[in-house]
Amino acid sequence: SANIYGNALSSPIVESAQPQPMNHYALSKFAMEALLRKWFVRLPILVTRPFNYTGPGQSESFVFSKIVGAFARGEKEIRLGNLDVSRDLSDVRYVVEAYARLLTCEKHSEFINICSGRSISLLSVIDEMVQIAGYRPNIVVDPAFVRSDEVKELYGSSAKLFDTVGLLEVPSLHETLLSMYQQKVRVQG
Template sequence: MAKVFITGADGFTGRYLAKELMRDGHEVCGLARKEDPSAAWRMRVCDLLDREALTQTLAIEKPDAVVHLAAIAFVGHGDVGEVYQTNVVGTRNLLEALTKSGCKPQSVLLASSANVYGNTDREVIDESVKPEPANDYAISKLAMEFVARLWEGKLPITIARPFNYTGVGQSSHFLLPKIVSHFRDKAPVLELGNLHVIRDFSDVRTVVSAYSRLLTGKFAGRTFNVCSGVGYSLLDIIAIMRGLTVHHPEIRVNFDYVRANEVHKLIGSNNELRTAIGALQPIPLRETLRWMLEHPTET
């Protein structure tokens, strides 16, 4: 049993990871944006940009392992300054606070993003592909990775680059929850952006299982893609949803949703991850979408 400290413990991924770790017998605590009396794990309200409070919190908790999930995770987030402050400065503050507080964690897992790869001509992207970030979110995540290098000799840092993933409870401003809600509500029209972008989608439950296993190994200094290795276009997603619901909305392309710096194809290789932690047992996307369709709120 270990004490695991999660930043963003009240977020979409954080809630699933906390439950996964607790099922495995770990003690979980973490940072949250606000009080949540219903949480089954200990929450501490603290801003990543408050360096003193962050150091004090970690000095009290002294975790055995840390998972850093807190971030602005939406590519289309309107406040660019907030993206960089949270994703870059917030990460730096966390790493500084870990060393200043006297913590000696056995593992520090930082969640970056596959968006750092940008547009590439590689059919399947492995960790050897040179990052070419194409938007501010991706740049902030790559900058976070460079910041982490400053602490390589002081902390056992592992970096995860998750590709797209989804599940029950993800905010409706993300693409797949939006599509699922339209089909669930039998909406007559569904407006989307570029229908031909291709993404590698995983189930959030598969992703947190991978995170949990990365925490328990000796992977300091390494970077891992977390992905399914299978690509789907929006047209593929729509076809799956039509099969699940027998609903056929009119699909309209809204050019306001088409980003000038859109990454067109993002499919990952998980060979490094599987070699490190073993078989992933991914949940098929059709089953993830069915789960989301049948459970409008988190289960």
């Protein structure tokens, strides 16, 4: 998981960046990487570090899907945690294509970021949804959702991924959110 990078010293984050896990989830992924590294000489292992991704059908326990769902239902208020965060947000279809290509690549014993190479703020996701849905709900910071160990910005370099599998088309934020919004509206209707 890209969460192992924590609050990186520079962005976009390349695979050689020093991991700085900030929470138990990131630490567990970092520990697994350490175990896998021991097997690099014996097995054809390729370790991926996926950044955030979303798409139609994602559970609303994930913030981006939660936001789209609230807009699809016409909610007047959305309760969120930290608003001043940015993430490398990919469309799930892009991520699937990346994994499919990695399965047939010749590289082994390496780490590869699965990311779009762009930093998208949570507030820009809300602004894009305002354009799609045609209204602006009240956004409330709920202390119950605020994380003290939140990573402020997490976005990666896709250069090594593209060098390994060739160029991949990165869907725009608008395309991704619109497809999610339309799916949620259809499910409700």
